[in-house]
Every structure is written in C-alpha cells, then in structure tokens.
Amino acid sequence: MRVRKFTGVTAGVAAIALLAGCSGGGGSAADGEQDITVWLYPVIGDEAVHKDFWDSTIAEFEKENDGINVSYEIFPWANRDESLQTAIAAGKGPDVVYLIPDQLAAYQSSIAPLNDLLSEERQNDLLPNVKESVTIDGDILGSPILTSAQPLICNAAAFEAAGVTDYPTTWDDIVDIAPKFTAADMYVLNYPASAENTLNLTFYPLLWQAGGQVYDDKGEVAFDSKAGEEALSFITDLAEAGALDPEALTTNVPLEQTAIAQGKVACTWNNGVTEVAPFWGEENVKVLAPLTDKESVAYGTVGSLSVLKGSKAQDAAAKFAEFAGSAEIVEPYLTAAGYFSALSTTGPLYADDPLLGEVEKYVPDTTVGELNSSSRAVMGVLAPEIQAALLAQKSPADALKDAATAAAPLAK
Numbered sequence: 001m002r003v004r005k006f007t008g009v010t011a012g013v014a015a016i017a018l019l020a021g022c023s024g025g026g027g028s029a030a031d032g033e034q035d036i037t038v039w040l041y042p043v044i045g046d047e048a049v050h051k052d053f054w055d056s057t058i059a060e061f062e063k064e065n066d067g068i069n070v071s072y073e074i075f076p077w078a079n080r081d082e083s084l085q086t087a088i089a090a091g092k093g094p095d096v097v098y099l100i101p102d103q104l105a106a107y108q109s110s111i112a113p114l115n116d117l118l119s120e121e122r123q124n125d126l127l128p129n130v131k132e133s134v135t136i137d138g139d140i141l142g143s144p145i146l147t148s149a150q151p152l153i154c155n156a157a158a159f160e161a162a163g164v165t166d167y168p169t170t171w172d173d174i175v176d177i178a179p180k181f182t183a184a185d186m187y188v189l190n191y192p193a194s195a196e197n198t199l200n201l202t203f204y205p206l207l208w209q210a211g212g213q214v215y216d217d218k219g220e221v222a223f224d225s226k227a228g229e230e231a232l233s234f235i236t237d238l239a240e241a242g243a244l245d246p247e248a249l250t251t252n253v254p255l256e257q258t259a260i261a262q263g264k265v266a267c268t269w270n271n272g273v274t275e276v277a278p279f280w281g282e283e284n285v286k287v288l289a290p291l292t293d294k295e296s297v298a299y300g301t302v303g304s305l306s307v308l309k310g311s312k313a314q315d316a317a318a319k320f321a322e323f324a325g326s327a328e329i330v331e332p333y334l335t336a337a338g339y340f341s342a343l344s345t346t347g348p349l350y351a352d353d354p355l356l357g358e359v360e361k362y363v364p365d366t367t368v369g370e371l372n373s374s375s376r377a378v379m380g381v382l383a384p385e386i387q388a389a390l391l392a393q394k395s396p397a398d399a400l401k402d403a404a405t406a407a408a409p410l411a412k
Contacts, residue, residue: 034313036095036320038072041080043098043146043303044337050074053333061323068316081106088310095311096321100301101133101368102375104141112307113139117318122325130342133302133368142304143321144342145330149300150201151362152291153276154267156284158186167286168267171209171234171293178243181266188243190260190268191235193387194252199379200299201270203386204369206231211294214378215370221378221411224404230293232389232396239390249390255279269298273355274338287358290365300366302342374410381406 044050051074058070073094075083081103087093088110099107115123118140123131126144134142154167162184168174178188191202204214212227222228238244245259259265261279268276269290277285290298305321307314323329327346334341335349338356340363350356372378385403388394394402 033067034316035069038096039094095317105371105373111141112309142306144304145325146303146339149362149366152288154286158266186264187245190265193249195383208297209293221407224400377410378407
C-alpha cells in the first residue's frame with residue numbers, strides 16, 4: 001500500500017504536486033495489477049484517527065482484492081473544488097473522490113454512473129432518501145458512506161426560564177411562544193443570516209416545510225413562490241418582533257460567543273447536539289422532530305465516494321467505493337465523526353447515546369434538496385436577499401423576486 005497524504009497544504013500547492021506526481025485516473029500496473037487513487041477530506045476531526053481508519057480499510061481491501069493497489073490523498077476542505085477541477089481538466093484526476101450532493105450535480109459530466117458498477121444488493125440497501133440524494137437523471141453518481149440529520153433541538157433550561165412547558169412542533173407553536181422568550185430577554189430561534197452560512201441549514205428547511213422547492217422539475221429556480229414567501233415571512237415576522245438575535249442576522253462569530261452559548265436561544269435546527277451540549281448541558285438538550293408548516297422535514301447531508309470517468313480502472317474503483325461503505329467497515333468511521341449510516345440494514349449506531357441516538361431516528365426523513373449544478377451560485381444571490389428582508393430593507397416578496405431574477409440565468 002502506498003500512502004500519500006496532503007493535509008494543511010494550500011490547494012494550489014497540492015494540485016501542482018498531484019499533477020506532477022500522480023498517475024491520474026489510475027490504470028493497469030505490471031503483471032495485470034490495477035492502481036487506483038482516492039481523494040479524501042478530514043471528516044474525522046482527529047487526524048490520526050482519520051488516517052488510521054483509511055490505512056486499515058485499504059489494507060483489508062487489498063487483502064481481499066489481490067491485484068488492486070490503493071493510494072490516497074487527504075485534502076483540506078478549503079478550496080477543494082479548485083484542486084479537483086484543475087486535476088480533472090488536466091486529465092490527472094483521481095479514480096475515486098469524496099463528494100457531497102451539490103458536488104455530484106456540479107461534476108455530473110465527469111462522474112461515472114454506478115448503476116452497473118455498484119452491486120444490486122448495495123443499491124437495495126441504501127435508505128430511500130439517501131439513494132435519491134445521489135441519483136441524477138436516473139444515474140447513481142456516488143456510493144454513500146455517511147449521512148447526517150438536523151432536526152429541531154431545544155434548550156430545556158431556556159424553556160424553564162421563560163415559563164414555557166410545551167415544546168413546539170409547528171410554526172404556529174413558535175409564533176405563540178415567542179413573546180414569552182422575548183419577555184425573558186431570550187430568543188425563540190437561532191437564525192444565522194450572514195452570507196457564509198449555507199441555506200441548507202437556515203432557509204431551505206423552512207421552504208421545504210412550507211411545501212416549496214428551490215428548483216422545479218425543469219431545473220429552474222422555484223423559491224419565488226407562495227411557499228417561499230410564507231417561509232421568509234415566518235422568520236422576518238419573528239425578527240421584527242425581536243424574537244431572533246439581531247447580531248446573528250448580520251455577523252458570523254464563533255459559537256462560544258453567540259446567544260446559543262449564553263443559553264439565550266430556545267431552539268435551533270442549524271446546530272448539532274454535540275455543538276450545543278457543552279454550553280446547555282447534555283441534560284437540557286431536547287431532540288425534537290423538525291418543525292411543521294405543511295410538512296415536517298429537515299436537512300441532512302450525504303457523503304459519497306464517486307468514481308470519475310477518467311479512471312482507467314472503473315471496476316476496481318467502484319469495488320473499493322462499495323467496500324469502504326460496507327456496514328461492518330464504515331461503522332468506526334461514522335461513530336468517530338458523529339455521522340450516521342446510509343444503509344437500511346444497519347442497526348442503531350448510537351443506541352447508548354442519549355443525544356445522537358435521538359437524532360439518528362430522523363435520518364430516514366431528511367433531504368438534501370433538489371440537486372442542481374448551480375446550487376452554490378444560487379445560494380450566493382439568494383442569501384443576501386434573505387438577509388435584506390430580515391433587516392427590513394425589503395419585503396419578503398420583493399427579496400425573493402429580486403433573488404429569482406438574479407438566479408434565473410445561473411440555473412440550468
């Protein structure tokens with residue numbers, strides 16, 4: 001096994017080194033052997049644990065698959081697309097790369113469909129929402145290895161301080177209890193509106209709960225709708241009433257400096273339980289179903305291993321992608337990183353964890369939203385308009401209309 005690793009290296013330097021030294025696209029080695037290269041990112045925060053998992057996984061795979069040699073690179077999250085785009089354009093891309101759903105859409109033309117490369121057993125074992133999240137135009141573009149869920153979580157201590165005894169299940173519940181938290185110098189929801197926050201964790205869940213979509217079936221932007229206006233009006237009305245932290249609407253600061261850390265926020269869907277527990281106390285973290293307007297739905301990401309079309313060893317690459325996502329292989333990876341299984345046959349990973357065990361229950365009900373190559377670009381024009389509405393600089397209807405006008409040329 002040949003291990004080559006890049007961590008904490010600038011994307012440009014890493015890309016230059018890779019283009020100069022990688023075989024790019026794998027292929028056949030001497031005596032009929034096949035070499036494949038895998039590009040990964042630090043999903044597990046502990047670098048040593050992350051590296052140990054992939055070292056052992058590759059060693060076991062090579063032991064079971066004589067003649068296939070796997071090497072891997074670990075890149076920083078920052079500027080990862082620039083490095084991958086550069087490598088693909090130069091014909092020096094990896095055989096396998098870790099991608100999330102919006103990247104699947106962006107790199108669709110460079111990804112080899114796995115419909116005939118991924119076993120039927122594995123395809124049938126994927127959770128339905130997970131399989132949908134990696135399928136575009138009927139093509140399975142990634143072999144999922146992890147998923148997440150962002151249900152509603154509330155601070156029991158804040159509820160007690162505000163004299164509120166019932167936890168919310170609907171938007172109307174939020175509106176009803178908001179004045180009690182405001183009167184107690186607290187905020188009913190956390191809503192970080194600065195542009196660097198992904199809309200997947202802020203506005204989009206509300207849009208979906210209202211029955212809306214970011215894109216329609218033709219791939220055109222669809223957030224400028226009755227559902228979109230209802231979702232945006234819901235949070236702008238709360239902001240106007242002082243029920244949202246005004247600082248969070250304009251600035252992005254470390255969590256420990258926020259109203260959440262100060263125990264002044266009742267509920268959030270854009271933070272994880274392990275993030276808030278140190279500040280709220282584990283006993284005060286209440287995991288609840290996503291809020292409901294017309295639907296109860298939450299965002300959850302899916303991390304997959306994709307095989308690139310440029311690979312000269314697609315069968316071997318797909319075999320490794322499937323192996324790495326096998327339940328018995330991936331479990332220590334998931335539990336070390338705090339993620340969940342993408343497979344329907346996997347038993348609960350966190351049955352003994354009072355927080356992650358509750359979050360895990362909502363994994364089958366999450367969505368990544370509609371897949372479109374313009375997803376990030378559309379967020380770039382929509383987020384400032386949402387912020388303008390929250391700051392009472394535009395009406396919700398005008399903000400969405402202006403965003404849709406700017407986003408229309410970006411969507412396919």
